[in-house]
Amino acid sequence: MRFTHFFILLYVLIFLNCKQDKLQLSKIKGTQIQITDSLAIDSNIEAFIKPFRDNIQKDLDSIIAYSLSTYSKNDGNFNTAVGNFMADAVYSEANPIFKSRTGKEIDLVLLNHGGIRSPLNKGGVSKRTAFQLMPFENSIVVVALKTNQIDSLIHYLIRAKRAHPISKLNLSIDKNFNIIEAKIKGKTIKQNKTYYVATSDYLYNGGDNMYFFKPNDSIYRLNYKIRNAIIDKFNKLDTIKPNIDDRFIQIK
């Protein structure tokens, strides 16, 4: 038995010794591996994805309306047919939601020209068209702005000299870019009034340097994506035929 104890002690000693000789981190090697088409496709993964992809494609590509012509954001100086369509869609689809939640009405809509990501092409219109026009996930917010902020908004539009999509705002300027007339919902802009401006959360947060939204009296988040407003509008229309109109013009 004493002999056994000796061996146990021996084992313990060996064990302790080895513990000190733990593995050490000696080398680190780091690389980036690009996923290219030279790599094999895992057929199980591919087969798993397929029904999801097919279902999305079917839904995205179902024709829900027709576009009479091709409307590009480059056609038009201070307003464009496609921009007018988008801003008007935000008004017509979001206003009932805003009204039912707050009892108030949207006074005007402002989006950004850069946010129109593709032309609205002639022919069949599908949900995919809406994803192409508006691939971003931005949602509609309604901001309560005082008249002086509306002035800043108008001056921004004039300075920008771009066809930022607007709805319910009418603006005419002369050849020197001075305001001839500015109206909201057909009425002259009143002093010390609060206007409810629908825009995207991106612009509200200062996107495209639109800094006139803050500070403000209040903001209403509708949790309604701009893209969904466009899809809802597509669903309500048979033929889409927006026009360049007189909502923002320069009289020379």
Added chain:
Amino acid sequence: MKRRHFIQKASAGTALATIGSLGLQSFTNLPKDTKITILHTNDVHSHIDTFGPDHGRNANKGGIARRASLVESIKKENPNTLLLDAGDIFQGTPYFNYYGGELEFKLMSKLKYDAATIGNHDFDNSIDGLYAQLPHAKFQFITANYDFSNTIMDTHTKPYKIFKKDGIKIGVFGLGIKLDGLVAPNMFKETKYLNPVEISQDMSRILKTEKGCDLIICLSHLGYYYKNNPNKISDLTLAKATKDIDLIIGGHTHTFLPKPTVVKNIENKNMLVNQVGCYGINLGRIDFYFDSNKGKSANGTSIIV
């Protein structure tokens, strides 16, 4: 009694054999050299399919079915591999709009991801939308600086997880970005954001000192570095302010690094920060070589990038 006698004799023989080998080669039960491979993605943003041939910059790149075969071949070469994601799994293709992240989580589970941290876009369907997809994720969500205790996500994430591969203890902890200003408050609800530097100091102490980890990895969605706002917490600033972290796997800023960045931590020791851009175009691979050669370890760890 006879049997007992035999066992004693046998063990005596073993012990003697052990002693006999002492002088020649150090120890017979020495742990053998090993290698831990860390594979990682970030900001995949629902990019499940390969980019089409007419996509300008990323034509024919990415795609989870190709990533799957790459990961499998690496795991075949080294079974001691972890696969990690640094957040923003959600949002970017109609797969997310249609299925709310279900397919992303199911596919990551099929690829046997070990863990992921949470990015700001993972709140895009609100914290409830994230919670609703958890049953599809067979991997652990790790975040140490989001306090979810007053939310539906409570108990569904861990601050850290320790993985054991070939005797090596790998501690992985997660960090998320400040949500205020990035995500609407009604989306993240009562999620509390905690200071990433303080939390990292806690985590590295727990993992190194208390848990005795051999490797510490931070899975971060803080962003690589903010050139125009250098004081904002980022992976590079975090690396310089902490110790005992071997690797920060980053995300958020969609930074395509030509190679992992070697950074000196607060103790002036080299460590790595890596990020692989976005959309599943790249897979990051970091190999950690462990050996028992005392002489080598005295010279420190060599980093090859």
